[in-house]
Amino acid sequence: MPRGTFNYEKSRGNARAIFYIALQMNTLLNFDSEHLWHPYAALKNTPARFLAKSAHGTTIETADGLKLIDAVSSWWCMAHGHNAPEIVEAIRKQSEKMCHVMFGGFTHEPAIELGEKLVNFLPEGLNKIFFADSGSIAVECAAKMAVQYQHSLGRPERCKLVALKGGYHGDTAGAMALSDPDGMHVLFRGIMPHHYFAERPNCRFDSDWDDSDFASMERVVEEHKNEIAAVICEPVFQGGNGMWLYNAGYLKRLRELCDRYGILLILDEIASGFYRTGPRFAMMHTATQDCADFIKPDIMCIGKALTGGSITMAACVASEKVADTITNSKIPAFMHGPTYMANPLACAAGIASLSLFESRDYASSVARIEKRLKANLEPLRSLENAADVRVLGAIGVLELKAKPSADDILKVIKETGVWLRPFCNYVYTMPPFITSDAEVDRICEAIKMIGKCEPAPIVDGEDEFHE
Ligand SMILES: Cc1ncc(COP(=O)(O)O)c(C=O)c1O
Structure with a gap:
């Protein structure tokens, strides 16, 4: 057939x-189960x-x-929603001009326009954008950037991160190593770099902040402070490893702790960003009175809704402090560079998606x-x-x-x-x-x-x- x-x-x-x-459907589905791997699924049966x-x-x-x-x-x-006409049209138009060009040695208008839009859309001060191909890669970039930042400051021994139990940051080796240590990636422990973990925050999102909830993080950081480049977490909403919602008070304490020891704070907003938890970014739940008063990370990761789900694209975004420190060091280049970085079709989709985020309430x-x-x-x-x-x-x-x-x-x-x-x-x-x-x-x-x-x-x- x-x-x-x-x-x-x-x-x-x-x-x-x-x-x-x-009959045709069965033929296709049979081929599928014979030859195509699906996420977290056996090939057959x-x-x-x-x-x-x-x-x-x-x-x-x-x-x-x-x-x-x-x-x-x-x-x-x-x-x-699926196939938003504005995004489909933007991809179509861009495809007539240029589907891809290497970002090494070239730049292009779609990347610049998306960059401009992001600088306006992201929290102030987070404006040095590294485009990545997927959420997992954005997390890899964030971890590498934190290590390179510490290296630039003459602290190469600071090459570990602290992450939260119950977290999920992706499926590549570096991202798995930052996800829940007893979760779905246990099988791959042997190939993962070793990091430190604090207990999952227990204090619920909607209850009063209980400061004892921070004790585990404080202990881990104080014990290993001279080895730690950064702490990474999903703000407020831990998705892929437990669909858990924790208290924003935790993030405020985390910001203070990181500042105390010169440790960077990485917020992974890949799932929680773009209004998913209410405000534009989940970190904004830490605001007390006015909406500008919220804690900010040194590096943040975004993805998923960035292109409105149309084409894979994510980004690792650094503060000026992080970018300037690396730029003014002996190794001024950030050492990462994927083939499809800032793919023009994905950038066009991102521009259209951000326009929808800007225009819709x-x-x-x-x-x-x-x-x-x-x-x-x-x-x-x-x-x-x-x-x-x-x-x-x-x-x-x-x-x-x-x-x-x-x-x-x-x-x-x-x-x-x-x-x-x-x-x-x-x-x-x-x-x-x-x-x-x-x-x-x-x-x-x-x-x-x-x-x-x-x-x-x-x-x-x-x-x-x-x-
Ligand atoms: C918080 C978080 N970080 C990273 C990732 C990995 O993103 P991707 O699947 O695009 O690699 C995910 C995916 O669900 C996620 O929820």
Whole structure:
């Protein structure tokens, strides 16, 4: 059977055509499971996959005509919804002029324009931008930049970082080494550089700050201060390793501690940035009175929503202090340089995405979604299998005591038309900011249905992180 594109619309209602499509779909899916690795999944014998055909706004359409609300913004990047026409048009226009040119020895208008937009959009003082190809690479760059900064100051022994248990910073070796040491990357310990870890902050986002929560970080930093280049954390929202929301007071204490010992602070805003937790960046939750009064990092990482989920691109952004120190040293070049750095198509997408962030009132949209998520999810605390409910901005999490089976989750997805991607015991939503109230209600209904499913029997030796 030849592989080809589907023509579902034309053949809708025609039984023979539907049969043909099903056959074609099976051929494609068989090839897929024979040859294509998927994230955190076995090559073969995985639960059924959907064959995505197109995606617009909040909805992904599959080859067999299912319409699924993307309740996880395709892993948290699709802030404006799928295929925002402004972004699609910007990529198309740029593709007619120049798809790519090396950034070594060349620069180009899309990179400069995106840089200008970012300088205006990012917190003041964070304005030295290194474009990277993905979030993980932006984290690698941040860690290297911190080490190079200390080296520039004549402190080459400061080459370790401190990170938080329960954190997630990506899947490359350097980023894995900064993620939860007992999490999904345990298998690769042997190839990871060694860093130090403080306990996960326990004080909840919405409770009063409890200073004892900072003791572990203080102890680790004081013990190893002369080896430490930087502390890295996801501000307020620890995503990929536990969907946890912690108190902003922690970040204020962290800023003071880093300043005391000449240690840099790296905030990984790859998941939390661009309004996901309410304000433009999660660090802004540390503001006391006016919105300018919040703690700032020395280096920050952004990604995901930067291009509105259209093309992979991220950035590591340094303060003037960091950039000047490196620039005025014996090795003035920052020692990193990916092939696709500042890819013009990605820059064009980033410019269009930032224009949408500037022109739309996402702070209000996210506040609306937050209210709706709270109203729908808080009552789920009473479910027998519920361990916790957490909501902040456009993030809603139902933590279960035990996870249901993949088959049961699939059934709920098909029944409700809501695409959810629970992991471990976390059933969560991070919808696009254009998601309507009615769609949020549907998403929450699907979360509730998953919360009501029977917990799956625990299979000995099964790794809970894979599909
Ligand atoms: C906080 C954080 N940092 C880094 C990454 C890695 O980004 P990427 O998957 O683009 O490499 C992620 C991805 O989920 C993330 O949530």
